[in-house]
Amino acid sequence: MRAWSAPDVPVLPVEGPPVRVHDSATGSLVSSVPEGAARLYVCGITPYDATHLGHAATYVGFDLLNRAWRAAGHPVSYVQNVTDVDDPLLERARKVDIDWVALAERETELFRQDMEALRVLPPEHYIGAVESIPLVIDYIERLRRTGSVYQVEDDLYFSVSADPAFGAVSGLDRERMVALFAERGGDPEREGKKDPLDCVLWRGERPGEPSWESPFGPGRPGWHVECTAIAQQFLGRHFDVQGGGSDLVFPHHEMSASEAHVATGEPFARAYTHAGMVAYDGEKMSKSRGNLVFVSQLRHSDVDPMAIRLALLRHHYRSDWEWTDAELWDAVDTLARWRRALSLGAGAPAMPVVQSVLAALAEDLDAPRALQVVDRWVAETLGTEGLADTSDPAAAATVHQLLDAALGLSL
Known part of the structure; x- marks a missing residue:
């Protein structure tokens, strides 16, 4: 599966500091000093509807990590999946009477367009669940050899008791795990x-549903093992960061980590990093509540995609927050002010801005602090407008490069 086009990223005049990110498993910031290329896996969309701002906030957040690593001198190997066959997609296709393949292709293409407009750096490997089925089958076979797989009717399950570290990613007690498992696609x-918490590895063929041949009979992959197999195929063992929204901590990331631990005897990722949830009208954005704000709708209403990105960056990637139209229009006004400052050419000294912004992003991707630094530079620069004595004749060019390279804002 193809990703989207990559924007050009300017090379900054200084190297950024080592990056630290929050690890959900330990509840603390951990240093991310990759050995060779930094390796990042971010769980992708199930393409049954358009990209809403909750999705966009997650992918913009991990785009900051990609850029912070690059600024620190690390090449990045980034992998993202697309769950292009799963229950929500099939249910949606039936409801709107459309072929499920056509629906998945249409919404995946719209997602590509949204990510490109928001200047999110594309993954090196963009892998669909359907194309990864041979990988999943091989991974299930590998788990079967450990004795951690059993059958219920035509379905195969992973036994979570096979992993002594099960629960380490989320830190949840069993009662909470069972409740969340029932809410988020499990069948306790x-x-x-x-065990009520055991998860499906292979779903046997159902009437009217797509299926593929396998040594265990016709069927399709379970959700969690899809990501486990893709991540380890393209990133190897014990990669640097597994990312996604905070609603994936359990069961998805917990299950993926346990499957990998049982299969390899090693931790799945060095850090599990999660983005917060975005609300609208007082509730988390979700299809079931019907309170979604779509990136494509904003773009097609002549909203500058950079204003959308700036509005997202004003919230720390781990925070839960609520989208308002007022925030978007304030971002539009802010960009107009920034562009005015950049148009002056000369301005307040730029190198302290570069260093402070890179330092903020290296400390758990603190975009709000980085934006405050830029705001101060803009205020200082506009305060010198019309004065002959400005301290940095190349300030605007340097800050322009910084905004693009570190924050993904092309002005």
Whole structure:
């Protein structure tokens, strides 16, 4: 599967500091000093609807990590999946009477356009669930050899008790795990399971659903093992960061980590990093609540994509917050002020701005602090407008490069 086009990223005059990110498993900031290329896996979309601002906030957040690593001198190997066959997609296709493949292709293409407009750096490997089915089958076979797989009717399950570290990613107690598992696509009450928390690896063929041949009979992959197999195929063992929204901590990232731990005897990722949730009208954005704000709708309403990105960057990637139209229009006004300052050419000294912005982003991707630094530079620069004595004749060019390279804002 192809990703989207990559924007040109300017080379900054200084190297950024080492990056630290929040690890959900330990609840602390951890230094991310990659050995060779930095390796990042971010869970992708299930393409049954358009990209809403909650999705965009997550991918813009991890785009900051990609850029911070690059600024620190590390090449980045970035992998993202597309769950282009799963229950929500099939249910949506039935409801709107459209072929599920056509629906997945249409919404994936719209996602590509949204990410390109927001200047999110594309993954090196963009992998669909359907094309990864051979990888998933091989991974299930590998797990079967460990004795951690069992059958219930036509379905195969992973036994979480096979992993002594199960629960380490989320840190949740069992009661909370069972409740979340039921809310987020699990089947804790199914008869025949050894443990309510055991998850599906291979879903046997159902009437009217797509299926693929396998050594275990026709069917399709479970959700969690899809990401496990893709990540380890393209990033190897114990890669640097697994990322996604905070609603993926359990069960998705917990299950993926356990499957990998049982299969390899090693941790899945060095850090598990999660973005917060975006609300609208008082509730988390979700299809079921119908309170979605779509990136494509804003773009097609002549909203500058850089204003959308700036509005997202004003919130720390780990925070939960609520989108308002007022924030968007304030971002539009801010960009107009910044562009005015950049048009002057000369301005307040730029190198302290470069160093402070890179330092803020290296400390758990603190975009709000970085934006405050830029705001101060803009105020100082506009305060010198019309004065002959400005301290940095190349300030605007340097700050322009910084905004693009570090924050993904092309002005």
